[in-house]
Amino acid sequence: MNRRSLERPYGRLVPLTATLACLFLLLPVVFVVAFSFNDGAYFQWPPRGPTLRWYVNFFESERFMTATEHSLKVALIVTPACLVVGLPTAVAIARGRFAGRDLIATLLLSPLIVPGVVTGVALLALFTAVHGDLGLGRLLIGMFVFGLPFAVRTMVADLLGLDPRLEEAARNLGATRLRTFFLVTLPQLKSSMLAGAVFVFVEAIDNFSISVFLTDERSAVLPVVAYQYIRDFDDPTVAAMATLLIALSCALVFAIERLIGFERMMHINRK
Amino acid sequence: MDKENRHHLWLTVPALLSIGLLFSAYGLFGWTSFYRATPGGLGVGGDFTFDNYLRIFGSWRELAVIGETLWISFALTMISLVIAVPMALVIARSPSRLVRSILLFTLAVTFLSGGVTRAYAWMVLLGNKGLINLALVHLGVIERPIRLVFNWLGVSISLVHFLLPFTVFTLVGAVKNLPLSVEEAARNLGATRMTTFFRVTLPLLSSGLVVAASLTYSLALSSFLFPLLLGGGRVRMVANHIYERLFVAYDIPFAAATSAVFLVLSFVVILGFAGLERLVRKVVVR
Missing domain, CATH: 1.10.3720.10 (MetI-like)
Incomplete structure (x- = not known):
């Protein structure tokens, strides 16, 4: 076995799975932050532009x-x-x-x-x-x-x-x-x-x-x-x-x- | 010195009071399972009876909820383990501090951001007009939106998301302890x-895998919020069933009997995992 593979602690499948898992974990967190600034009661594409309405709603409730x-x-x-x-x-x-x-x-x-x-x-x-x-x-x-x-x-x-x-x-x-x-x-x-x-x-x-x-x-x-x-x-x-x-x-x-x-x-x- | 160490008993008094309170709550609750609900309100009365337990073991519907919970929790544990092993490997072994930090921060922020937050996010994401369906239609994977929420699929996706950080955090220590030289x-x-991974790494890791599986399984068994929000009443796990017995049927004794049966089953499963861990350690480490 050559030196290079000794330095790499795992194959390609491991970092690939880890990356996908990270995206999976972050998806709802990032989404909910973006959604909170969406100017519309429902989710739609393309998103409607930034609003603080829902924050006002939260703090006024x-x-x-x-x-x-x-x-x-x-x-x-x-x-x-x-x-x-x-x-x-x-x-x-x-x-x-x-x-x-x-x-x-x-x-x-x-x-x-x-x-x-x-x-x-x-x-x-x-x-x-x-x-x-x-x-x-x-x-x-x-x-x-x-x-x-x-x-x-x-x-x-x-x-x-x-x-x-x-x-x-x-x-x-x-x-x-x-x-x-x-x-x-x-x-x-x-x-x-x-x-x-x-x-x-x-x-x-x-x-x-x-x-x-x-x-x-x-x-x-x-x-x-x-x-x-x-x-x-x-x-x-x-x-x-x-x-x-x-x-x-x-x-x-x-x-x-x-x-x-x-x-x-x-x-x-x-x- | 020994005498002073004996005085340590006094240090535990406040904690013992707390435990005493909790166990008297469990005890009282268990005791009510042998009585009947009085009509109107959350009262309990009547004669001592095993009726509630007979009702559970005599009804396929009741047993099905328990069986389904045990089975789906097992499946979710396995899925979480398969994803968690590569993540733990990267956290424990990646030579890059940046990569390790990104993974740890992702896990920590997800873990700390809370259950309601995540359940809500998945509800919107997985909805018929949600981002996931939209993206799948746009990419041509599906023709029209498919149902991802208010069924087992949605509950499972959100539960894996909830369980994964716990599984990874318990595995990292075990991966760190693996002797790289072998x-x-x-x-x-x-x-x-591949051969090295399956024939050397995994067997060495098996004891840690069982510990992580046991924690993940007990967390999955007790899931309540995710099936409640993402199951939309169509998908229920035991915790949701107990909740309904209580707040829809106002039947404390029956809820108590269901809890007791469920608790005994969870203990058996956890003891099973502990036994498995000892066995695995004996076989692998010798």
Whole structure:
């Protein structure tokens, strides 16, 4: 075998499939952005020229604005809550030696494989049984309970991969356990905490299957209102909303790249 | 040191409360499956009964929804894997940082842009007068628009789009861990690229493939939003069925029984995948 083929890690079929797959993935994202500026309620070719009508529609709709406020509120409360509760839990699972540790880990991670609809209906049944009319509180509790395993899992994987010698060195040099944790361990967990936070944040804003059960007219959130709008009307207002969400996710991706680098975060997610 | 590690138990108390809440919800919900719905509202009452379960196992319609969900999820998992392997190979091995970044950014932006966004985009794209039909007619592939939405085809296209980032992200780590030297040895000994891929790369990757398949499968099983929007009531998966039992028929006990049957089946499938992974690792790694 010659040198050239050693340098090429794969044949032509692999990059061809990957390129097609990328186009497939980007198609709806690019399309919905373009569609949001189309001056017409239906899709047509050639597209009619740029308008901000649907954005005006979105921002002037009281339903969409209240839903945006609710969604942001849920995401901004649930994300830090999951991190604050998840971090000590992850430390206990990764480092602790106590009876039932494995059982706790299994129980904690099991909701990850329960379909969202089942979790949603089950929580609805519980809230109905205890007459818990908590308004937005239902969704706050639901999203917290649902998001916690994500946060814990990424942090446990990261903790298990740390080099224990760094912490031993700090301890040998006289740092207390608490000081070692905050000055040596915690900074190393930066990328998994960020990954966990992004996951919980996106889930809190975008989750449909749980939100649809735990919200009502007064506590409606973005995905549910968007679904109802798609069902009842036929114009690109939802495309405007989608474009704003895509812009937000682009901003998140760039922030991650600047903060820790995407490839590094992927490396962490290996487990 | 050991004593301090034992104190770690206290750190889990808030998480245990959260888990306790969730499991009492599951428990209560499961318990209602043994009762009957009271007419009007979301009430439950009557005597302890297995009626709801008998109704599921005695009705072909109920079993068909579950069977269809299991089958279509399997097919979608396989399709996602076939597309995901080349993508993971490029992300893990491409010598160009730019190429790797483009793929990662594409996956990340798609992944983060949300379910409703993507389901809506596919609805408009795949519609009778949508871009896809328009392009196919223009290119002469078809004579007049074909139905791409409100059937399994539309639901499947949008679901593969939803599942693919998850599959690729779980595969990348496994591909990165492959020892390149073994493949190079195979090539040096005269194996073609195809032979090397199928007889060296894939077997080495099999454990990672099973893990990725298991995650993709459990996500596919629980799909709800995509069949709801792109199925238009004609195509239903179990999650949609449960939702209808609840919000159309107001029958909590029957919805609970369906959820319980479905949950047990998903657990069996996931345990099956875990067993398969252990088996594969034993056979391949030896």
